[in-house]
Amino acid sequence: MRLDLFLRDKSSSILLNIFCSIFLAIILFSLGNPTEIVILIFLVWHMILITFYSVHYISRRKYFDNILKNASDSEKKYLISEIIEPPRYVDSITYYTLLKMANKSMLEEITMIKNDRKEYKEYVEQWVHEIKTPISAIKLSGENNKSEVTRLILSELERIDHYVEQALFYARSEHVENDYLIKECSLATSVHSVLVENKQMFIKNKIKVELKGLEKTVYSDHKWVEFILNELLMNSIKYRSDQSPCINIYAEDKKNGVMLVIEDNGIGISSHELPRLFDKGYTGNKGRQFKKSTGIGLYLCKKMCEKLGLLIEIQSKEHEYTKVIIFFPKGRLVKL
């Protein structure tokens, strides 16, 4: 609490006191009292006044400083009304009551939104599982009756499946810790299963795939790793170059872990867009041109990498290449 603000707040009563003391002095003078007495009374009056306001100021400052300190120490600042002691001053009591009221209604609001979100998340998960049955059925009948038409349908179905999967992982990404199991997983198996999942698109777009040195194991959750790989490969397919598109996937042992690289010779990303790639909803120039970008994929990748304790980095040169590097640390506890 600042002194000048306090004084300004009390200015009316201080002015009133000064005015009254002067008025009293004038009366005392005109009644013929000696000057010494008048000055003494005047001084005593103001001594009492100053002492009163000093004590007042100090006690209030102590009280408010205490509240502010408590508030800045606590992590959940919105709970402050629960921990401050009820004030002793009449005007503050009103504010205290208001704060309590606001807080209560805010907590109710938050609980409501939380419930809504939880319900929505559950709905999305449920929906994804429901939609997978018809997808499986279409896939089965497509593969049972192979023709150029079903091949096209299957490749479009792969895209549907991908978006469905993305929705599921988005819904789950808030609470990764719920289904998340770190175990030994083979990079080769994960990469292979993602490639096979999207084979129609690779074949349709005549994309060459080269794998090297993937026979390594890392410690992670394979489902989440596969989701990340899937997103990255979808990007590589989406932003491929027209001439002999090629995707190189290779792994290297590093000092503290394993580095997985997915490199394509696609249209690339201009350098000024690189820093914002992982932002939610960021589509960039290419994304806007292609009109299919949602700006969600890489954002989810980044978020999941953070939760899994993986590092992800993108290097790129426009019209030449895009290189995504995922680093799997070894021998360190994975951050939850």
Next chain:
Amino acid sequence: MYNIMLVEDSIEIRTELSNVLIKEGYKVTALTEFINLPELILSTQPNLLLLDINLPGVDGFTLCTEIRRSSNVPIIFVTSRNSEIDELMSITLGGDDFITKPYNIAVLLARIAALLKRAYSQTASGDVVKHGGVELHLLSSRMEYDSKSIELTKNELKILHYLMIKKGTIVSRSDIIEHLWDSEMFVDDNTLSVNITRIRNKLESLGITNYIQTKRGQGYMV
């Protein structure tokens, strides 16, 4: 002939899956009701069970527990749930494998075949494939004709093997490419052409010509 029992509530999937399995040479018992399953299994004695987790009325986990009380039949869980917990549950309750929807047919068939082979310890047949005098030795990646032998690369072996399994029918280029993708070979159109040419050259060096016929615009046939 192995008998596979399908426990799956979606009619579409049931029909299509039955078709796939019958085409692969399995006998299929597709259930339409999901009551008294353990008794049904005891009486039908299927060789393998494909079990969905989300079923009307009961769930697959309960069924699996019940079945395990009386039978050791291999069980593959087929489900749209794909969390680690579900997988863990499936395996701890006695399931032998776990596949999530939408599954890749080739993968599903491979898992079924592997499980059947393991469960009924079938002798490793199919090590040697023969057609038109050519013997394909899968384990040693060789091709033999007229007691002459030549080595094949992994890709060549897979391609020739696939053509020989489908002998007498035209196999389209995209079918071959897809098959190779399913078995961890990621080839493109050009690589396939190169490989076919190499196989033909190798066949010629063994003294066979026109073993692989090109059907214009349709594919290849042996």
